[in-house]
Amino acid sequence: MSFTVAVVGATGAVGREMVRILEQRNFPVKRLVPLASPRSAGKTLTFRGEEVAIQAVSAEAFQGVDVALFSAGASPSKEWAPVAAKAGAIVIDNSSAWRMDPDCPLVVPEVNAHHLKSIPKGIVANPNCSTIQMLVALKPLHDAATLEHIVVSTYQAASGKGHEAVTELVAQAKAIAEGRTPEHEVFPGILAFNTLCDWKAGADDYSEEEWKMVYETRKMLGDDSIGVSPTAVRVPVVNGHSEAIWCRFKRPMSAKEAKELLANAPGVVLHGEAYAPGKHPQPLTVTGQDAVHVGRVRDDLAVPGAINLWVVGDNLRKGAALNAVQIAEVLFAKK
Ligand SMILES: NC(=O)c1ccc[n+]([C@@H]2O[C@H](COP(=O)([O-])OP(=O)(O)OC[C@H]3O[C@@H](n4cnc5c(N)ncnc54)[C@H](OP(=O)(O)O)[C@@H]3O)[C@@H](O)[C@H]2O)c1
CATH class of the missing domain: 3.30.360.10 (Dihydrodipicolinate Reductase; domain 2)
Known part of the structure; x- marks a missing residue:
């Protein structure tokens, strides 16, 4: 089985690492949807040897997305994570926006993967890197x-x-x-x-x-x-x-x-x-x-x-991008 994966903040330090890690760990990506601010719309990034267009984040961009890895900062996460979740995606968010929300598990797979059993808002939070x-x-x-x-x-x-x-x-x-x-x-x-x-x-x-x-x-x-x-x-x-x-x-x-x-x-x-x-x-x-x-x-x-x-x-890896992809692996790739 393979999945449509959005990376929100794909041009950033963490987002670029996420794209690299999805490729390195051979995450079963059917389609990659790289999203960033309107400043980056039209730029491209390379994924598995192919150029993929970066889009400005929008509600339409989340249609058909299974998992949305967010690393665009707390304000964009507050605005767009519920939109992505409403469109049916599981959001894994790197910002501080959802970490202390009791309805969002805060997870490091080696520490508390069992908290992933319940994701009431469709949003999982990645802890702070430290x-x-x-x-x-x-x-x-x-x-x-x-x-x-x-x-x-x-x-x-x-x-x-x-x-x-x-x-x-x-x-x-x-x-x-x-x-x-x-x-x-x-x-x-x-x-x-x-x-x-x-x-x-x-x-x-x-x-x-x-x-x-x-x-x-x-x-x-x-x-x-x-x-x-x-x-x-x-x-x-x-x-x-x-x-x-x-x-x-x-x-x-x-x-x-x-x-x-x-x-x-x-x-x-x-x-x-x-x-x-x-x-x-x-x-x-x-x-x-x-x-x-x-x-x-x-x-x-x-x-x-x-x-x-x-x-x-x-x-950038275990403190952010890798941990997010490992959460996605627990939820999707190992099903
Ligand atoms: N760096 C770390 O070690 C680390 C660790 C854990 C968590 N985090 C968290 O991860 C998040 C990103 O950090 P970063 O270090 O990757 O930052 P960064 O290098 O500054 O990148 C920010 C990314 O967010 C995008 N962005 C900014 N405003 C946006 C908006 N309104 N709508 C859509 N996209 C927007 C940027 O797109 P443009 O290029 O188009 O501006 C860029 O892709 C932050 O919440 C940070 O706290 C970072």
Whole structure:
């Protein structure tokens, strides 16, 4: 059986990756419908060696669509996801628009594929990129010992803010290297050779990005008592998010036990060797890979039974496009 697949936001950083992943994983696509803003109407993209025309998103474009992968931002998702669902498509949305809607499952297949049993609005939400890689790494440990408290600091790449952000980072680095004054428009300051906290403000002096990690973790693991203490930071990396995670469970967990659990965990590559400079998961080396890489698993020095981990993933793949296609595979391709 094969399916008509729409990609909304097909010209964006995540959308382009979605099209590539549909092709790489041989998803049974009968017809690809690439959609974007009116600015991109008439442009083409290549899918399976053929040029396919990009259309402006419209109600007509969703006729006959089985699955619509959305990555166009929250406002277009709020407007068009219900239109696509009404036309009969299952929507898998990458934006924040539907994540906390109780009628929309928020899913990472390795973590909570069972939530896909009920999709009341015809819309499934993809979690935030930072939450996805954190929970792929922590779920096997949670199953064994039940998470009580997570302290996480993120080191997030420019690509997480879209393809214009990557262009701006590279231009800033070039300007500084050439002795010119760098400019910024996408970022609220200079990211090159620097770090920024560039997300919108949320409650209590946390950013919206930090709150997403709190609420999304609790929704996916079905436990509002889990403590999450997040600090989200943008670093001058093109692609690939890193996270330093400290966690404590309802019973003591050792680094040795965590490594044994992670060695066989779905979607995880464990770097289990002892500490050595430069021998740890890195954004440059995980870019283009599907798995979440976990290394530097250590017993905490101050709190007995707590552990520290270093978790790196390709934010455009597992953090967005791949996770969406994997949800589509659970719902469609494996039927
Ligand atoms: N980048 C990541 O790591 C990541 C991870 C998880 C989730 N996400 C989410 O995925 C979404 C897209 O992110 P991105 O990084 O791919 O952004 P991006 O590179 O800026 O691309 C945005 C895409 O949306 C399209 N678009 C914008 N406004 C539209 C409208 N009104 N109607 C239809 N299409 C419209 C754009 O089309 P034009 O080219 O025609 O303007 C483009 O294809 C965002 O919600 C983001 O939060 C991103």
